[in-house]
Amino acid sequence: MLIDGSKMEGGGQVVRVASAISALLGISIRINKIRAGRSKPGLAAQHAAGLKLVAALCSGVLQDCKIGSDSILLEPRKISSGTSFMADAVTAGSCTLLLQSVLPCCVVRDDERAIHVVLRGGTNVAFSPPIDYTIHVALPLMRRLTGMEASVSLKRRGFFPRGGGEITLTVSPKERLAAFRMLERGDVVELQGIVLGSEQTLKELQSSLLQTLREEPALGNLSLQLSQEVIAASVSSAAVVIWAKTEGGCVLGASALSEKRVNPHQLAGQAVESLRESLSHGGCVDEHMQDQANSFASSCA
Template identity: 40%
Template sequence: MSELLNIDGSLFEGGGQILRIALPLSCLKRIPIRIFNIRAGRSKPGLMEQHLKGAELIRDMSNGKLAGAHIGSTEITFHPSEIKGGSFRAFVKTAGSISLLLQAALPCAIFAKETVTLTLHGGTNTEMAPQIDYMTEVFRPILEKFAVTFHFELNRRGYFPKGGGEVVVTVDPINKLNGIYLNKFGTVTSICGWSFVAGTLPEHLSHKMALSAKKHLVSVCKNINIVSYKENRHVAPENALGIILVAHTDSGCIIGADAIGKKSENVEKTGERAAEALKISLEQRACVDEHSQDQIIIFMALASGPSSVQVGEITLHTKTAIYVVEIIVKDVKFRIEPLEGGGNIIHCTGQAQHF
């Protein structure tokens, strides 16, 4: 336990994802780690608040020791202990993504000794991260294929730049994860979605956004149902708008895409952006979209048996996740199989033993 495993935080994607993969694996494998060159290539290197709060959350969940962790820090060391379960809180004062906090905490919560309750504060619907609705409507059903899930309660939405969102996530631990096989795309049977506005923005903008998305998706599916609405002011008092889209296939694939509105673009363009992102995944016949592609890597590694998942292009985030997993979990190996018609299959051996 005294010897530290060194991980270069500047390699591959070189951002916060290395922390979100390395810290929970450190806990689960009981391997102390040193992460250096954290976000070295970013315009503001080192830990931002959401990275710091995520690291502190993992520390608390594992009763570990975290050194060097402060805003702007480019190097931390972490010595984990046992993940016992209980109630934990992470409070990001900015609009730092709650979804990214949840990504880091879920692997630890799944293998805790008792039920884990996470109260997470920050941004629920922000750019550069999956919206929280994506996590519940796309990622959670995919996670359930590994035989685990989480319970979710939304108390308040938080948007850029103020944040202020709050969600409560409850996880009942399990003894093992199952490996998954998602190698058949099938046929798209339906597309559903949610188009929202919040704060003082008029509801008709959500209708325009939904109509624009539907217009760009009818070529791939005729069965489209996008609900457009205005958020309750008590739950979402600040101004924001966005859209979440989910496609289902007859083979059980769940593919998602989303977009947050920008001041510089009209709402029709926001709807189009989300639709085009979804179409790319569907045209690649990917069984998971690019956002879930990298998120499932750690669960494939922790499963008690092998997994294989058909995807589109291998993203830099996925390459990063595989790199970190194989450094820490020595008995797990990944293999990328290119497909003749485009796309790839990610194969993983899974874990040789349970936690």
Template identity: 35%
Template sequence: MLEIDGSFGEGGGALVRIATALAALTSTPIRIYNIRANRPKKGLSYQHLTAVKALAKLSKARIEGAEVGSMEIKFTPQRIKGGNFYFDVKTAGSIGLVLQALMIPAAFAEDKTTFKIRGGTDVKWSPPIDYIKNVTLPLLEKMGYKGKIKLLKRGYYPKGGGTIEAMIQPIKRLKPIKLTKAKIDSIKGISHAGKLPLHVAERQARAAQEKLQEKGLEADIRIEHSNDTLSPGSGIILWAEGNTRIGASSLGEKGKPAETVGKEAAEGLIKFLENGAPLDKYMGDQIIPYMSIAGESIIRTVEFSMHAYTNIHVTEKITGKKFKIMGELGKPAAIECP
């Protein structure tokens, strides 16, 4: 059984999700210990637990220690068959983080896989569902990945209650990716608000457009408004399209002006675009497992993050593939998986 130190590097839930996802993919029994040992709230949270249990269902794995607060789990997967699955992350736990983990092995299931997941679609410290749909998936499609995501209902903090449906077709292999320069043709976005006045979403969009225009950039931003969310909330995501996808987002909060939300997302995107690298810092870590599966891949990211460093460590340990980093932590870098 492969041993993995859960406190390594970033030492959070991402390590647990990536490790169990790759274990499911490669049918590798693993033991993860010291889970979130350096965090104020140690051990598995409900969100991490949902991802682990979801991966266990997908790969018919036997798990030990799968409970809230657990600092050690054993995960013994079998084969990935596919089928229809429903997972509830409860309250506003992140749908995006659970889906990120499931997407890695699901592509190599024997049959088509459909996930219906309930929880938070737009919550702090996790990718908005629109990011996975409009940045992650299009980039993975360049590697031959076949998936679709349908947003059925948004879920904001604290009640969540959002729902998505993801359909993933099985593939035999992933194609290598070589992305070292960005060529941008257009900028698009979605500004959304639930159980709040329509003008909140409109003001977010306007502020983002005005900030982008200062740099000579134009954006086509769609407005989404709904009154059927369980909690009030808002947010905006922007993404640049071309030979790549680069995304940035911001969430509304109580007392935070809509203009600030829009401006934050625009400033984030401008910062990424000015760097010139074809992958933003979030995709720079998300793509690591896929590079390992495909091999012969090289990318440039605007920032070599601690998440990317941790993902590389876990991926190398489970798959045996080695990465080459040309750059430093916290700075632009090229990452290669020969």
């Protein structure tokens, strides 16, 4: 099957979703024009690491997978019976995007032994869901909907430009996931979140976040369960991750990240505005979860 990697936004999501479905269904794919919509087209380190891990998980043949390549061939074979895997983006390439590539290949297979996958790179970096979103939004939602047994432990955070983060994905596979329907979202009943930054930044972030939420009509009457985490002074990043739980069992998340000079009020405003937009659309999932859910559709009964 030939896939045009320039479609939609022309980014790496085409590669992640296509390779995962290829491995699950046993269909060979050739992806051309990889990341044609980006300023630096072709595979980056994170995409190459993800493809190599997918190939290992499906005992597949992978050709032309190198940094900068705009075309790859993946010929999947049998899902591997291995139980321990590792991928390293080397740079601050996103751990959570690596996880999106490989999780569908781990949750469905005949062997019921638990699988452990170590992923290294950036855990809170631009243009990708933060690890906190994966832990508190994506995985709980997919567990509830499909019955998958998967969890992620965070060993070490990684920020731009050094990376160095590490997470471990643990999965107890199933032969098939349960089919799911999400039609009724219901009202928001609970708000939770986490803020990351220096000690001084955390105080300002928390204050700004609470103030911004109070000014938001759809969320202002809800209390926020907020946790904080101090990060090293040598790291210039700061982050906000918030998520809303609804009457219908849905979880929608949003985040904002600063990798240089931090403006706490602006950062808090970006996160709240992103969540407000997701809620205003009336859907049961946010924009990040839409892509991730699609990768599991082919494995549901």
